[in-house]
Amino acid sequence: MSPRSPVPLAAKLFGAIGLGAAILGAIGAISLRLIDPVPAVPDAFGFSDIALVGFEVMGVTFASVGTLLVIRRPRNAIGWCMVLIGIGYGVGGFWAATTFSVAAIGTESAMRTVQFTGWLTVLFTTLGGIVFAIGFIFPTGRGHTPRWDRWIRLCAVSGPFWLLMILFQPGPLNIFPTIENPMAFAPDLRPSLGMQYSQLVLAGLPAFMAVLVWSLVSRYRLAGATERQQLKWFALAIGVSIGAVSVAGFGAVVSDDPPAAGLAVFGFAGALVPVAIGIAILRHHLYDIDRIISRTIAYAIVTGTLGVIFTALLLSLTGAMATVAGGETIAAAASTLTAFALFQPIRRRVQLAVDRRFDRSRYDADTTVRTFAARLRGDLDLGTVRAEIVATATSAVRPASAGVWLRSESR
Numbered sequence: 001m002s003p004r005s006p007v008p009l010a011a012k013l014f015g016a017i018g019l020g021a022a023i024l025g026a027i028g029a030i031s032l033r034l035i036d037p038v039p040a041v042p043d044a045f046g047f048s049d050i051a052l053v054g055f056e057v058m059g060v061t062f063a064s065v066g067t068l069l070v071i072r073r074p075r076n077a078i079g080w081c082m083v084l085i086g087i088g089y090g091v092g093g094f095w096a097a098t099t100f101s102v103a104a105i106g107t108e109s110a111m112r113t114v115q116f117t118g119w120l121t122v123l124f125t126t127l128g129g130i131v132f133a134i135g136f137i138f139p140t141g142r143g144h145t146p147r148w149d150r151w152i153r154l155c156a157v158s159g160p161f162w163l164l165m166i167l168f169q170p171g172p173l174n175i176f177p178t179i180e181n182p183m184a185f186a187p188d189l190r191p192s193l194g195m196q197y198s199q200l201v202l203a204g205l206p207a208f209m210a211v212l213v214w215s216l217v218s219r220y221r222l223a224g225a226t227e228r229q230q231l232k233w234f235a236l237a238i239g240v241s242i243g244a245v246s247v248a249g250f251g252a253v254v255s256d257d258p259p260a261a262g263l264a265v266f267g268f269a270g271a272l273v274p275v276a277i278g279i280a281i282l283r284h285h286l287y288d289i290d291r292i293i294s295r296t297i298a299y300a301i302v303t304g305t306l307g308v309i310f311t312a313l314l315l316s317l318t319g320a321m322a323t324v325a326g327g328e329t330i331a332a333a334a335s336t337l338t339a340f341a342l343f344q345p346i347r348r349r350v351q352l353a354v355d356r357r358f359d360r361s362r363y364d365a366d367t368t369v370r371t372f373a374a375r376l377r378g379d380l381d382l383g384t385v386r387a388e389i390v391a392t393a394t395s396a397v398r399p400a401s402a403g404v405w406l407r408s409e410s411r
Helices: 005-037 050-073 076-107 108-129 130-136 146-167 197-222 224-256 261-271 272-280 286-320 327-358 361-374 382-397
Strands: none
Touching: 005 050, 005 076, 005 146, 005 197, 050 076, 050 108, 050 272, 076 108, 076 130, 130 146, 130 224, 146 197, 146 272, 146 382, 197 224, 224 272, 261 272, 286 327
8 A cells, every 4th residue: 555545644634633632632631620620420420530530541542552553554443443432532531521510610501501511421432332342343353254244234333323312312311310411302212111221221231242252252263373362462451341341330230329439440441452452453462462361360360369368367367366465466467477478389389270271382381491401400411412402492393494503622
């Protein structure tokens, strides 16, 4: 593709505008909250200042990596989608901060303005939902089979319908239950549905996630070695993000006062997704993912095991030393020291077991090196050493040819 062709020029303009909008939105949102730290609108889905910062970080990260991909891979739709996501979160956060500030004024005209700033918040933040659609086209920018291509086209047609339904639904706004929708003109289907449209979307989220996982598994089974490594990066990041948004969604459903931590965790965890996508598509340190997955799983198991051991020891020692002066302090200290002493032995055993399953290449390499060292520990014959080196290198990396060059004594 020629560098002067219109597609790269359009890509550069789109990326620059998108990244600029996300950065300006983030700066405006955070600055406004610092200048005017008024309380958030009540029942705003557990929104808080730390959650706002998390969303802005996620928006700028998406826009930055998306711009890089749009310029480097302009024919891949993923970069273009990521720029839109970055605009959604970056600019949406600005309108959310504006909504909080205007709502604090409290006058009748201010409340009318709040309805429109709240509506703009819903409009832009809803664009962030494209992040879950990326899973169907990652990493090539299209479906991996004709059947999945048809599914993607169906989603592309039905997605705007759901967006319009959320934006123009009668009643309260999607993320601001105390603010009425000023743009409502669609028929009110809530009585027949028995729920708000936003609740309907949340109810359908598990089914959508199941289809997303199905798509990723299907693509993984048909993929080659490189694409499988790319999918591992994406799956790890999107798994963390889905877990975080599930916490936020669950808190909103079961509590009248949703915890702010859910959205904050989602915002910062969601920033991992664009980083993982950029590494996967640009293939920078692509094959490090096996080690990252292995370490993540190993430390999660070790942390959980030590937590159980610490809790069990603390409870048992506290009960046994209840009559001793300072028994609780002694029990806590003994439990902490025991957990600390067990950390390295447990970590080594768990890491070895996890590497055997999730980082096989490193496990095999370590095994090969240990075996090689054990064979040569007492061997002083130069010919045998040379043969062992060639055999080990051939077994480990399978070169087309291998040999050992020895410098002559005269040199």
